[in-house]
Amino acid sequence: MSYEVFARKYRPQTFDDLVGQAHVSRTLKNAVAQNRLAHAYLFVGPRGIGKTSTARILAKALNCVKGPTVNPDGTCDNCREIAAGNSLDVLEIDGASNNGVEQVRELRENARYAPSKSRYKIYIIDEVHMLTAAAFNALLKTLEEPPPHVKFIFATTEPQKVLPTIVSRCQRFDLHRIPAKLIAGHLQFIAGKEKITLEPAAAHAIARGAEGGLRDAESMLDQLVAFCGEKIAENDVLNVFGFTSEQTVVDLMGKILRSETAPALDVLYQQCEAGKDMMRLMSDLISYLRDLLVFKAKPDALQEDVDPETQKALAAQAELIENDRLLDLIDQFAQAEGRMKWAPNKKLHFEVAIIKAIQSLNQATLDEVIERLGELRDGKTSTEKKTLAAAPERSAKQSSVVAAVSAASPAGNGEQKAPRVAESANGDDDVEKIWRRAFSKIPNQKAFVRNSAAVAHVLPSEGRHFVLGFSPDQKSPMDILSTATNRKLIETLLREVSGKDWTLKITVRENLLPKVQPAGENASENYTDDPLIREALQMFKGHIRS
């Protein structure tokens, strides 16, 4: 028997064979079983995920001599001809090369005649978005009043290019990219049939490289078998296709997040010397960042796509970076990817991207700068450990920011405004004291939070709940403190001053008198006039983000 590529040999033959498209196969099976068939179907999705296979299976289901049936036998003449692509009644047309109005007219002419031996005449038009406008219009006439024996199945990777009047006459199915785990499982299934030993890590590496396309994954497996024979290890996959291992991507990202410029560049150089595809590595890095972002939003969303090792890495690295910084990073790398595409020296652009990324991670946001300045003014030293809102990795760099600022304006220069509550080192549990100290640490530029906190009454704590009370007519300061961000800020401050993990409880008490805001609190809103801030703004010119 002649050699057949895996994608063809293991092409799904029944609805149940379809990998990763259960939502589509279930609906189609029901439609066939209940004989509620549309005249036209539109299958949408990226290439290599089973659109044409689904179309052929549907054609078999409709035209099998035992049909219409959910389980076409696959052995009758009709089924075999459809599978082989030479059925007279199932016409597969490539929209890219038959896109003219002439071809569509021909099709319409042809559609008038009854099928030669099957139940339906089925037109499968692949890449239907390639049809010209005139061809679409000609097709529309047939779609409006299709002969009862005619079914259309369209497939496209770009549905937005299909005439809306066509789309609206079709039942549309969106096929999804196939999760890496399912692809890896399918590759193992093929390996089992072919008596090939495929390391799980190798299967996963292929699946990752195929980016949700089953056909690509199968072709890669073909190539690997030709290259390595019957035993395929992860390294074979990485070497043959120039992929970088997931571990390396995680490692590189870790170094970037920890601002280790030289070691990060070393990873890049090693990969480059090993002949890895720089574009591929960049796109791996970006998709890893995307995973990180998704992970931060919904940790369990990636279970289907990511192996447990990577899950662990994501969990650890998600702690190191905030969302907006992450988004910035994705932007930066995506831009670098665009530049790399046409650049002869891709490594150079990659290097620059890494250095820039680390630099931008180290830039303090305006919030952070102002917060530090507030501390300076309060006479604290830069050696004091500060964890609020900043990732610990950046604190080294930021304390140098503070140091620079203190050099520019010697500490204790009499800027002290109000007498501050003395920082006592003993772990006093008195909630009033804790509150006063926490309150004093609310950054000056957070005027709303500060003013709202100023009118709160401290009530006796309840277990690990730190209770703040408001009088009934002070609802708006209460609402301000109740937002998740502000709550977190207060809780962090409480923990800082007391060393205890408090949960903030905010409550209304009828018997509380409204507190008046201390005068002068609003002065902090005018922070841009502050000479210290102005100095800092100059120092960070062009780098400050709000």
Ligand SMILES: [Zn+2]
């Ligand atoms: Zn059949």
